[in-house]
Amino acid sequence: MPIKAILTDIEGTTSAVSFVFDVLFPFAAKHLPDFVREHAEDPEVAMQLGAVRLDSGEPEADVGRVIEILQQWIAEDRKATPLKALQGMIWKQGYEAGELKGHVYPDAVEALKAWHEKGYDLYVYSSGSIQAQQLIFGCSEAGDLTPLFSGYFDTTSGPKREAQSYRHITEAIGCPAGKILFLSDIVEELDAAQQAGMQTCGLAREGGKKLGDHLTVSSFAEIDI
Numbered sequence: 001m002p003i004k005a006i007l008t009d010i011e012g013t014t015s016a017v018s019f020v021f022d023v024l025f026p027f028a029a030k031h032l033p034d035f036v037r038e039h040a041e042d043p044e045v046a047m048q049l050g051a052v053r054l055d056s057g058e059p060e061a062d063v064g065r066v067i068e069i070l071q072q073w074i075a076e077d078r079k080a081t082p083l084k085a086l087q088g089m090i091w092k093q094g095y096e097a098g099e100l101k102g103h104v105y106p107d108a109v110e111a112l113k114a115w116h117e118k119g120y121d122l123y124v125y126s127s128g129s130i131q132a133q134q135l136i137f138g139c140s141e142a143g144d145l146t147p148l149f150s151g152y153f154d155t156t157s158g159p160k161r162e163a164q165s166y167r168h169i170t171e172a173i174g175c176p177a178g179k180i181l182f183l184s185d186i187v188e189e190l191d192a193a194q195q196a197g198m199q200t201c202g203l204a205r206e207g208g209k210k211l212g213d214h215l216t217v218s219s220f221a222e223i224d225i
């Protein structure tokens with residue numbers, strides 16, 4: 001079936017794992033305590049703090065305890081929706097202050113531009129919040145790449161290793177799953193997308209191994225649609 005839309009992961013696919021782990025996560029961990037204390041009463045932040053209390057099973061946790069829980073979740077790389085939402089808000093301040101610039105591999109920039117030019121619809125699916133996705137591409141080292149994308153999906157569509165999440169995304173995109181190509185560096189994500197009927201391509205950057213039975217490439221330049 002010919003491809004109509006391309007859905008891409010971020011960390012390890014369009015962007016370096018090291019940028020997320022060595023730059024973004026430490027930035028959020030450093031600024032989280034002050035950010036949460038200063039904005040605890042803002043409705044958007046208060047809603048996420050409430051969700052942390054609920055998800056952690058500590059409904060009575062004070063702000064200090066919520067900060068501890070969030071720091072623990074950052075250390076564990078927990079893909080919890082309220083943590084991801086708060087990280088996005090903290091990164092926004094860093095991007096706006098010019099302290100952060102989104103990393104996107106040059107081969108990904110080139111291919112995304114070429115695919116967009118050829119008329120493919122481009123979408124993102126990441127555990128990072130939609131705000132965080134728009135920031136990494138909007139404030140990237142290669143400039144504002146957001147005009148290339150038709151939509152963004154995060155953990156509010158479901159976990160990335162579950163087929164049902166890809167079914168939800170297929171419905172939202174509005175084209176048959178078989179016409180969507182999903183790109184990721186994680187075999188469980190590729191398996192889940194394939195189970196939902198999507199076509200898949202694995203990214204094994206920096207000499208990684210073939211990802212299960214999925215077609216695997218080391219750069220976007222090798223993806224022949």
Ligand SMILES: CSCCC(=O)C(=O)COP(=O)(O)O
Binds near residue numbers: 129
């Ligand atoms: C949007 S950049 C930050 C990515 C992030 O927070 C993360 O947890 C990585 O998730 P991905 O699904 O892109 O592997």
Ligand SMILES: [Mg+2]
Binds near residue numbers: 009010013184185186
């Ligand atoms: Mg990834």
